[in-house]
Amino acid sequence: MNQENPLNPNLRPYTPADFSRVSDFLIAHFQTDNRDGNWLQPTWEYMHSHPMLDESSLSRIGIWETPQGIVGVANYESVLGEAFFQQHPQHTDLKPAMLDHTEAHLCGRTPSGEPFLRAYVNDFDDEFEALVQSRGYELVEDEDRPLSHLKLTADMPRPGVPQGFRIKSLAEDNDLRKIDRVLWRGFNHPGEPPEDGLEGRRKMQSGPNFRKDLTIVIE
Numbered sequence: 001m002n003q004e005n006p007l008n009p010n011l012r013p014y015t016p017a018d019f020s021r022v023s024d025f026l027i028a029h030f031q032t033d034n035r036d037g038n039w040l041q042p043t044w045e046y047m048h049s050h051p052m053l054d055e056s057s058l059s060r061i062g063i064w065e066t067p068q069g070i071v072g073v074a075n076y077e078s079v080l081g082e083a084f085f086q087q088h089p090q091h092t093d094l095k096p097a098m099l100d101h102t103e104a105h106l107c108g109r110t111p112s113g114e115p116f117l118r119a120y121v122n123d124f125d126d127e128f129e130a131l132v133q134s135r136g137y138e139l140v141e142d143e144d145r146p147l148s149h150l151k152l153t154a155d156m157p158r159p160g161v162p163q164g165f166r167i168k169s170l171a172e173d174n175d176l177r178k179i180d181r182v183l184w185r186g187f188n189h190p191g192e193p194p195e196d197g198l199e200g201r202r203k204m205q206s207g208p209n210f211r212k213d214l215t216i217v218i219e
Contacts, residue, residue, distance in 0.1 A: 081108020
C-alpha cells in the first residue's frame with residue numbers, strides 16, 4: 001500500500017486508545033443479520049475483559065485507517081494462532097493485505113515450534129474463502145464459530161421457574177465466588193474452582209458496557 005496517498009489506508013499497530021474507536025467502527029457498519037461479517041461490538045468488548053486474553057500481544061493487531069477513520073482490523077480473540085477480520089464495506093480489497101498481516105504477526109506455535117494460524121472466514125464470503133484456499137488453508141469442521149439469533153415477538157409467554165427457584169440479576173447479588181463456582185461447574189470442570197479465579201471474574205465485569213441488572217442467574 002502506498003502510505004503517501006491519503007486515499008489508501010495506512011497500516012499501523014493497535015494501541016489501547018483504539019478500543020473505543022474499533023467499537024464505534026463495528027457499530028457504525030453493522031448490517032441486519034450480521035451480513036457485514038464483522039464482529040458484534042459486544043464480542044470485541046468481551047475479548048478485552050476476558051481473563052484469558054494475551055494482553056502482551058495486543059500491539060500485533062493490525063489497524064488500517066484513512067483520514068476518515070478506521071477501515072479494517074485484523075485481530076485475534078484471546079491468544080496468538082487465530083485471526084479475525086473486520087472491514088469497512090467499501091474496503092473489501094484489503095483482504096489480501098489483512099491476511100498477509102495475520103500470517104506475519106498473529107501466528108501461534110505448536111509444542112514443536114511450528115507456526116500455525118486459524119483464519120476465520122464467514123461462510124458467505126466466497127471471495128475470501130477462495131483466497132485462503134489458494135494459500136493452502138483447509139476447512140476444519142469442529143473449529144467453526146457459529147452465530148445464531150432468536151426473533152422475539154410481543155406474544156411470547158413469560159417463562160416460569162420451578163418451585164424453589166427464582167430469577168434474579170447481579171444487581172441484587174454480585175457474589176463473585178458464587179459466580180466463579182457456577183461457571184466453573186457449568187463448563188464441566190470437576191471439584192471446586194481454583195482460588196485465583198476471582199480476579200478473572202472481576203475482570204469480566206470491567207467492560208464499559210457491562211450491566212449487572214442485565215446479567216441474570218437462577219438461584
